[in-house]
Structure formats: C-alpha cells, structure tokens
Amino acid sequence: xxxxILLFLIILVTTTSLFAQGNSTQNAFAFKLxxxxxxxxxxxxxxxxxxxGWNTDFMQYFPSDTSLSEVNTKVKIAFDDNFxxxxxxxxxxxPREYVSTSLRRDYRGQQNDGITFVFDTFNDKTNAFQxxxxxxxxxxEGLLANGGVRSxxxxxxWDNKWYTEAKIFDTHWQVEAIIPxxxxxxxxxxxxxxxxxxxxxxxxxxxxxxxxxxxxxSIISTAFNRKLIFQEPIKKNSSNISLIPYIAGKTSKxxxxxxxxxxxxxxxxxAKIGIGPAMNLDLTFNPDFSQVEVDQQVTNLDRFxxxxxxxxxxxxxxxxxxxxxxxxxxxxxFSRRIxxxxxxxxxxxxxxxxxxxxxxxxxxxxxxxxxxxxxxTATDEEAGISGKNFSVVALxxxxxxxxxxxVIFVDRESLALDEYQSLFNPEEYxxxxxxxxxxxxxxGKWQGNAYYHRTFEARETVKPYSFxxxxxxxxxxxxxxxSYRDIxxxxxxxxxFLPRADYKRINPDVAYLxxxxxxxxxxxxxxxxxxxxxxxxxxxxxxxxSLSYNIQFNSFSIVTVTQKNRYVYLFQDFDPTRTxxxxxxxxxxxxxxxxxxxxxxxxxxxxxxxxEAEGGQYYTGNFQRVVSELGLRLGYKANISMNFNYAxxxxxxPQNDADLVLVGPRIDLTFTKKLFWTTFIQYNNQINNLxxxxxLQWRFAPVSDFFLVYTDNYFPDSFTPKQRSLVFKLNYxxxx
Numbered sequence: 001x002x003x004x005i006l007l008f009l010i011i012l013v014t015t016t017s018l019f020a021q022g023n024s025t026q027n028a029f030a031f032k033l034x035x036x037x038x039x040x041x042x043x044x045x046x047x048x049x050x051x052x053g054w055n056t057d058f059m060q061y062f063p064s065d066t067s068l069s070e071v072n073t074k075v076k077i078a079f080d081d082n083f084x085x086x087x088x089x090x091x092x093x094x095p096r097e098y099v100s101t102s103l104r105r106d107y108r109g110q111q112n113d114g115i116t117f118v119f120d121t122f123n124d125k126t127n128a129f130q131x132x133x134x135x136x137x138x139x140x141e142g143l144l145a146n147g148g149v150r151s152x153x154x155x156x157x158w159d160n161k162w163y164t165e166a167k168i169f170d171t172h173w174q175v176e177a178i179i180p181x182x183x184x185x186x187x188x189x190x191x192x193x194x195x196x197x198x199x200x201x202x203x204x205x206x207x208x209x210x211x212x213x214x215x216x217x218s219i220i221s222t223a224f225n226r227k228l229i230f231q232e233p234i235k236k237n238s239s240n241i242s243l244i245p246y247i248a249g250k251t252s253k254x255x256x257x258x259x260x261x262x263x264x265x266x267x268x269x270x271a272k273i274g275i276g277p278a279m280n281l282d283l284t285f286n287p288d289f290s291q292v293e294v295d296q297q298v299t300n301l302d303r304f305x306x307x308x309x310x311x312x313x314x315x316x317x318x319x320x321x322x323x324x325x326x327x328x329x330x331x332x333x334f335s336r337r338i339x340x341x342x343x344x345x346x347x348x349x350x351x352x353x354x355x356x357x358x359x360x361x362x363x364x365x366x367x368x369x370x371x372x373x374x375x376x377t378a379t380d381e382e383a384g385i386s387g388k389n390f391s392v393v394a395l396x397x398x399x400x401x402x403x404x405x406x407v408i409f410v411d412r413e414s415l416a417l418d419e420y421q422s423l424f425n426p427e428e429y430x431x432x433x434x435x436x437x438x439x440x441x442x443x444g445k446w447q448g449n450a451y452y453h454r455t456f457e458a459r460e461t462v463k464p465y466s467f468x469x470x471x472x473x474x475x476x477x478x479x480x481x482x483s484y485r486d487i488x489x490x491x492x493x494x495x496x497f498l499p500r501a502d503y504k505r506i507n508p509d510v511a512y513l514x515x516x517x518x519x520x521x522x523x524x525x526x527x528x529x530x531x532x533x534x535x536x537x538x539x540x541x542x543x544x545x546s547l548s549y550n551i552q553f554n555s556f557s558i559v560t561v562t563q564k565n566r567y568v569y570l571f572q573d574f575d576p577t578r579t580x581x582x583x584x585x586x587x588x589x590x591x592x593x594x595x596x597x598x599x600x601x602x603x604x605x606x607x608x609x610x611x612e613a614e615g616g617q618y619y620t621g622n623f624q625r626v627v628s629e630l631g632l633r634l635g636y637k638a639n640i641s642m643n644f645n646y647a648x649x650x651x652x653x654p655q656n657d658a659d660l661v662l663v664g665p666r667i668d669l670t671f672t673k674k675l676f677w678t679t680f681i682q683y684n685n686q687i688n689n690l691x692x693x694x695x696l697q698w699r700f701a702p703v704s705d706f707f708l709v710y711t712d713n714y715f716p717d718s719f720t721p722k723q724r725s726l727v728f729k730l731n732y733x734x735x736x
Contacts, residue, residue, distance in 0.1 A: 027227040028055045028195055028210075030077040030084075030234075037078070037085045041137075041165030041176045047078050048087045048176075058199060058208040063522050063554045065215040069208035073115070073199045079230065081237050084184070086177040088115045090135075090199060095170050098135040099202035099604055100636040103670040105699070106140045106156040107132075110556060111603035113202045115175060118144065118225065120194035121186035122278070122366050125222045125402045126440065127320075128194070129184055130154065135173040136636065137166035138673060145320030147402050147440040148220035149447055157316030161702050161735065182240040185278040185362055189233045194225035202604045205554060214444070216476050216513070223402065223444040240274030241736040248288045252725035261725075269731075270314065278363035279370070284314050285356050290727040291707035294693045297682050299625075299645045299660050303574055304499035310335050318361040321371035321394050325408045325436050325451065326496070330466050330487060332432050332453050333392055333410050334497040338375050341385045352385055353378040369396040379415060386425065387415040390495060402440035408453075409433050412495050430494040431456040439471075447472045455492050463488030466498075479527075480510040503541065507531045511550075524551040543567040555602040562596040568619075576619045577649050578686065581656030584619060592617035606633045608641075621651035639668040660686045674699040683716055690716040703733040 031053060037045055054076045058069040072091040079085060098113040107114070116132035128144040142156040162179040186193065198209040198219055207219060211226045247267050253260040268286030275281055289312045300306055307328070310316060315335035326332045341352040355378050361371040371394040379387040389412070396406035414428035434453030439446060448471040455464045465488040472481035485505040491498065511527035526549050533542035548562035568590050573583040594616030601609040608631035615624040625648070631641040643664035650657050664682045671677070679694040696708040707729045713722040 027229050028075075028077060029053055030079050030228055030230045032231040033078050033080045033085070036080060036083065037176070037178065039163055039165055039176055039178050041167040041174065043087050043089070043174055043176060047085075048076065055197065055210055058197075058210050059212040060206060061198070061209050061213055061215055061219050062207040063205065065212065069199075070204055070206055071199075071201050071208075073197075073208065073210075075115075075117070075197050075210065077195075077228065079181075079234060081235070082181055084179040084181060086117060086131075086175070086179070088117075088133075088175045088177075088197070089172055090115055090174065090201075091172040092203065096203045098168070098173070100134050100136050100138060101633060102639060102668060102676075103136065103138055103636050103673045104668075104676055105138065105673075106142070107134060107138055108140070108156060109603060110200060110207070111202060113173075113200060114140075115199050116197065117177075118196045118198075118220070118222070119184065119228070120222055120225050121184055121190075122363055123192070123194050124366060124398055125194060125225060125442075126398070126404070127369075128222050128225075130220070131162065131177065131179060133164050133166055133175045133177060135166055135168050136673075137164055137175075139164055143318065143320065144220060144222060146324060146438070147444070148218055148222045149440065149444075150218060151220070153218075153320070154220050155316060155319065157313060158318070159313075159703050161733065180238075181234070181236055182238045182274065185274075185280070186234065186236070187366065188236050188277040191230050191233045193228045193230075194222070195228035196222075196225045205556065205604070214476065216474060216479075217444045221444050223440070223442060236277055239736070240272070240280075242272040243269065243734045243736065244271070244731055245269035245734075246288060246729055246731035248290060248727065248729040250290060250725060250727045252723065253721075254723045255721045256723065275360070275362075278365075279360060280318070280362050282314065282317065282359045282361075283357070284354075287312075287314055287354050287357065288729060289313075291695065291697075291705075291709055291729050293678070293695065294680060294682075294691065294711070296643070296664065297662060297684050297687075297691075299647050299662050299684075299686055300578055301576070301625075301647065303570075303572075305497075307497060307499075308336065314357060314359075318359070318371070321361055321369055321396065322373070322392055322408070324396075324438065325394065325406065325434060326453065326466070327449075327451075327468055327470070327483075327485070329497075329499060330453075330468065330485065330493075331497040332408055332434050332466075332493050333495055337495045337497075338388075338390050339377060341377070341380075341383075341388070352380060352388070355387075367398040369398075370394070386428070389413045389415070389424070392495075399437075401442040403438060405435070405437045407433070407435050410493065410495050427458045429456075429458060430492065432493050432496065434466075445473060445475055447474070453491070453493070455490075457490075457492065461490035461492075463502075464490040464492065466491045466493075476515075477513050477525075478510070479513070480508070482506075482508045502537070503533045503535045505531065505533045518554075520553060522552050522554045524549070526550075538569060538571055540567070541569040541571060553602075556604065557602050558598070558600045560596075560598040562598075564594045564596065564616075566592045566594070568592075575656070576651060577656050577658035577660070579656055579658050579660075581658075582654040584655065590619050592619070594618075607631070608633070618649060619651065620655065621649065623647060623649045637670055639666075641666045641668075662686070685716065688715060688717075689722070690714040690719075701732065704731060706730045 054074040056074045058073045075088045114134040118128050118130050120128040126147050130142045132140040143158045146153045160183045164177045166175045196211045211224045249265045251263045271283040273281040292311045295308045322333050339354050355376045357375040359373040373392045375390045377388045391411040393409045396404050398404050410432040412430045413424040416425045432455045436451040439448035450469045453466040467486040470483040487501050489502040491501050509529035513523050513525040529546045531544040534540045545565045550560045552558050575583045596614040599611045610629040612627040626646045628644045645662035647660040662684045666680045669677045676697045682691045692712040694710050698706040709727045712724040
C-alpha cells in the first residue's frame with residue numbers, strides 16, 4: 001500500500017510540474033485618485049471620462065471561445081487610501097430588456113444579466129473575492145476556492161458591505177461600484193493582484209470574459225486571471241471590526257407531545273475582527289439560526305444517509321478551508337453535525353443549543369492558510385444529552401502554481417457528568433487526523449487529490465482509516481477520471497459525513513465532446529462510467545455500469561439519456577420502499593437495468609421546466625420515477641415554482657408496493673431590493689407530513705435584516721397539526 005501511495009504522489013507532483021506554466025497576457029491598471037468618487041452611477045468623473053485605461057476586448061466563453069464578444073464590455077479600476085473604485089459599461093447591439101430572477105441579493109444562474117469582478121488578492125490563482133452587479137443594481141458577493149474548478153467552489157454565503165449604482169440606457173447599461181479596502185484581505189504594500197471580469201448577456205445568450213477561459217472549463221476558473229497593477233503600493237489603513245448583535249423571539253407548540261413554548265426572547269450576536277492583512281476572527285455567542293430556510297425534502301430510496309448542505313451563516317463563511325478535505329462520500333468534517341444530538345430516551349435526532357463559537361481563518365502569507373474553529377453546545381439533562389465541544393484545525397500549504405497540501409485535525413469531546421472528575425468524559429471522544437494533497441494544474445486541465453485520514457476513539461477499533469486517490473483530465477474534447485477509495489471497517493468520523501464504511505471502491509469514467517458548427521446544438525457526446533465496491537467479508541457488494549449521451553443546446557437547454565446496469569448485494573435487511581414494510585433479507589443480491597432521461601429548458605425563458613424520468617427493474621420488482629420542477633418568473637418581482645416527485649414501486653409479496661409522492665410549491669416575492677417574502681409548502685407521503693414555511697425578510701440597512709418566520713407541520717390525511725412555531729429575528733451590522 002505504501003508503494004502505491006508513493007507512486008501516486010509522484011505522478012501528481014510530476015504532472016503538476018509539467019503543467020505549471022504561466023499565462024502571459026496583457027494586464028489591467030488601477031489608477032490612484034486624489035479625491036473620492038461620488039457614487040451615483042453617472043460615470044461623469046474625470047477618471048471615467050478619460051478614454052485611456054479601460055479594459056476591453058472581452059472574449060467569448062459561450063457559445064464559442066475563439067472570437068471576440070458580440071457585445072462590447074469595458075471595465076476600469078481606480079483606488080485611493082480607503083476604497084477600490086470600479087466602472088463598467090456593458091453595451092448592447094439593440095434596445096432590449098434584461099433578465100433578473102429577483103431583486104434579492106446574491107442572485108445566481110446563467111440566465112441573469114450581470115457583470116462580475118474577480119480579485120485574487122494573494123496571486124495564488126486558487127482563492128479569490130468575487131463581486132457582481134446586475135442591470136437593476138442587485139449585488140452579489142462571494143468567495144472562490146479550489147481554483148474555481150466547479151460551480152460549488154463559489155460560495156455566496158460571504159456577506160460584507162460594499163456599494164453600487166447601476167443605470168440602464170437605450171444602448172447600454174453601466175455600473176459604478178465602491179469596495180472598502182477593509183472589506184478585502186490582501187498583502188499590505190503589495191502592488192499587484194490577479195484579476196478577471198466576466199459578463200452574462202441574456203439577449204444574445206453570450207457569456208464573455210476579459211481574460212480568455214476555455215469553454216470546457218468553468219467560467220469561474222481562476223487559472224487564467226491576469227494581473228491588476230496598482231499605480232503605487234496598496235495599503236490597508238483602516239481596521240476591519242464589525243459587530244452584528246441580534247434580538248429574537250420564539251413561540252411554539254408540539255401537538256404530538258401536548259407541550260408548548262411560551263414566547264421566549266433571546267439575544268446574542270457575532271463579531272468579525274480583522275487580524276493583520278489577511279486573517280479574520282469570527283466570534284458568535286448564543287447564535288440563532290431560526291431564519292434559515294428549511295431543507296428541500298427528497299424521496300429517499302437509498303440504503304444510506306442522504307447529504308443535505310449546510311445553510312447556517314456562521315458555518316458557511318470561509319468554509320472551504322475545512323470542507324476541502326476528503327471527498328463527497330467521506331468528509332472528515334461536516335458542520336451540520338454541530339448542534340445536533342441524540343435524545344437518550346427516544347433515540348431520535350434533536351437540536352442542541354450552541355453556546356458559543358470562534359473561528360480564526362485566512363492567509364498567514366501567500367503560501368500558507370490556517371483555519372481554527374471551536375464550538376460548544378449545551379447540556380440537556382432532560383434529554384440525557386451532555387454538552388459537546390468541537391474543535392477543528394486545518395493548515396494548508398500552497399505547492400507549485402495552484403496545488404496544495406494540507407493537514408486537518410477534528411476533535412469532539414463530551415462534557416463529563418457527575419461521576420467523572422475531569423471536564424470531559426474520557427470514554428466519549430472522537431478524533432480525526434488527516435493529510436490531503438490537492439492537484440490543480442496551471443492550465444486547468446488536471447485535477448486530483450490523495451488523502452489519508454484516521455479516526456481515534458476510546459473503544460478498540462479495526463482499520464479506522466480512509467484512503468483515497470483521484471485524478472481527472474479535462475481538455476476540449478476528452479474528459480476522463482479515475483479514483484480509488486478504501487474505507488476501513490471502523491473508520492468513524494462522527495463530526496464528518498460517512499454514509500457507509502468497510503468498503504473499497506474503484507470508479508473510472510470517460511467522456512468525449514463534439515462541437516458541431518450548428519446554430520442549434522452547442523456540444524454533445526457520450527460518457528461511460530463504471531463503479532465497483534467490495535470488501536473482505538462479502539466480496540463484491542455494488543457494481544454500476546452506465547452509458548449516457550448528453551446534448552447541450554445554444555439556448556442553454558440540456559438533454560441527457562442514461563442507461564444503467566446495477567448490481568446490489570444486501571449486507572443488511574432493507575425495505576426498498578422505506579415505508580415500514582417487509583424487508584428484503586441480508587445476504588441476497590439483485591441485478592437491475594434502468595433507463596433515465598433528463599431535460600432542462602432554457603433558463604432565460606419566463607417559464608422553466610426541469611424533468612427527470614427513470615424506469616426499469618428495482619430489486620425483485622420494478623419502478624417508475626418522475627422528478628420535475630416547473631418555474632414561472634414574473635419579471636423580477638415574483639418566482640413561482642412547483643417541485644413534483646413521484647415514485648411508483650411494484651414488488652411481489654411479501655414486500656410492500658408504494659406510490660411515493662412529494663409535492664413542493666414555492667412562491668418567492670421580491671417587492672423591492674429590501675423586502676422579500678418566501679413561502680414553501682412540502683407534502684411528503686413517505687414521511688406522512690405536510691410542511692408550511694413562510695418567511696418575511698426586510699433588509700432595513702446594509703447587511704442588516706428583520707425576519708419573521710412561521711412554520712407548521714400537519715398530518716396530510718386529516719390536516720391535524722403536529723407542530724408549529726413563530727419566530728422573529730432582528731440583526732444589525734455595525735462597523736467600528
């Protein structure tokens with residue numbers, strides 16, 4: 001095993017070195033101003049009126065990447081001791097209307113008109129700040145991680161204060177933006193950053209970038225950023241300290257247990273403290289997450305736990321440093337484990353109160369990143385829950401152009417009860433230590449990783465490790481990857497996400513893309529994927545062979561057809577309907593064949609359709625499944641959508657048949673850029689529940705909100721209530 005690990009690391013390092021070549025292109029220039037800009041969107045200041053210094057000649061990214069953009073865009077940057085100033089002019093070929101899905105901050109989607117500015121302030125071509133504006137002046141800001149390889153590498157959870165004005169004219173729209181330098185992290189006294197700008201134009205269906213990016217890579221890729229040269233070294237002159245206090249109140253009633261909670265006020269808050277030029281200390285006391293939107297439910301036909309993403313603000317900001325370790329099905333750290341415990345009487349998951357939290361994260365210098373977090377939950381004696389202390393330390397070192405190596409340590413301790421003299425229970429700890437190597441080549445074609453993690457517990461364990469290697473190649477036509485994973489029998493990251501343990505897995509895939517000279521189809525091609533899982537006790541347990549064909553149209557519509565051949569060995573009894581019926585016995589195996597069709601319509605249209613249909617063999621019987629989303633956009637004022645999932649399962653006796661239905665209408669109203677109302681209704685007959693969640697948000701000041709949230713749960717057959725709650729929360733962002 002050691003020889004295989006060494007060989008793979010040598011291959012990764014060699015590959016990185018071969019492709020670690022820079023991108024030599026033109027640069028942008030930032031002009032030093034003597035007087036501040038007046039923010040009005042008019043662009044009538046002398047610096048903007050000067051025709052010199054504008055960054056133009058944007059290149060197409062979609063539908064092609066070999067020609068200049070059809071619609072001209074130009075961007076100019078200036079700065080003074082306290083602010084970064086940006087002007088952008090987005091021209092049109094003719095008068096037109098613009099697409100904005102709403103007036104809510106942090107818009108996302110390739111259908112939205114917008115201009116985006118990307119600043120890699122430490123020149124590592126891996127991490128960056130992103131700021132975007134649409135023609136109606138709606139802002140978004142986010143953090144880019146992992147080189148922007150995937151869309152998931154852009155997190156819009158990061159909030160901060162910056163200011164924009166946008167104006168629409170017959171022939172163009174334009175933006176003026178002011179970003180406080182205290183908002184950014186950068187090396188004090190530096191004179192250049194990496195930068196890129198990209199524009200999405202809904203009228204032509206074109207996406208364009210200032211620094212060209214190959215269309216087979218992600219538009220948010222940082223591999224091709226150019227230089228932004230400041231007229232003189234840029235310095236950070238103001239501190240970055242923000243306090244975000246809140247007050248909240250809640251009342252609820254549980255009809256199943258015949259208990260109620262009278263109106264209960266709460267206070268708490270967060271603090272954000274800049275430490276040096278590139279580190280940030282985040283503190284939270286008595287955090288409240290009652291305003292967080294509910295999870296979108298799914299019909300669960302899987303044998304293992306389903307992953308739901310983190311939605312709580314404190315855990316989302318700068319999360320990439322902790323989340324980049326491991327892989328999707330073997331995460332050493334998963335923040336949703338914090339604040340959730342098991343009621344000793346019922347065995348059910350329950351929320352546990354978080355008392356405080358602290359996180360120090362950021363850049364030590366241009367090559368080193370550090371993340372340290374500690375959270376404490378409260379003891380609940382009635383539920384038999386002892387308080388937990390969670391600690392995470394992550395350290396990452398940049399290697400070559402865009403690769404890195406990192407180590408992570410995770411520790412969960414339980415507070416000792418009366419019979420122990422120490423602070424923590426010596427028999428109730430769970431710890432993990434791991435090392436990860438992440439490959440990102442300079443040209444973006446190669447990605448990969450290799451990691452080894454080990455858990456530690458008080459009990460005797462056998463093979464408590466996780467090992468993974470992965471390599472992926474992506475050029476214009478060929479895309480292939482190969483991964484190998486080995487999860488030991490007793491690997492148990494209790495603060496991570498691990499649906500199953502004790503298996504080995506190999507997963508190669510290969511795809512080829514054709515780019516026809518067509519006004520209808522942008523690209524199309526086949527993909528072949530193979531997955532095999534096995535362990536020492538049972539031999540082969542899972543095998544999937546799938547062949548798919550994908551067609552992407554110039555309108556952004558996508559069609560994919562997939563044929564799957566699957567083998568499953570049950571090492572535990574399993575009810576295929578998950579409705580409490582007779583289980584299939586452990587030790588049996590099944591071979592099935594299915595056909596799946598997926599379709600997504602043009603997202604720029606006012607009416608949107610997403611459809612997934614699958615049918616075929618299912619264990620001892622058969623099933624048909626439909627997953628759909630219908631959406632209607634009424635300008636930028638209202639979005640109405642309907643999620644509909646239906647699974648028809650037919651199995652021979654003694655197993656149950658099932659007709660599983662999940663319906664989720666959602667109404668999202670944006671009255672202004674400061675007032676929003678969202679209502680989400682979810683009916684799920686698999687768990688016999690009807691959930692109603694409605695949320696009113698008023699942004700009364702920059703990054704400061706009032707929330708009013710009402711949640712209700714019913715038995716759908718009788719409409720008998722289960723549980724309901726009413727919550728309000730008011731928070732205010734104060735810069736010191």
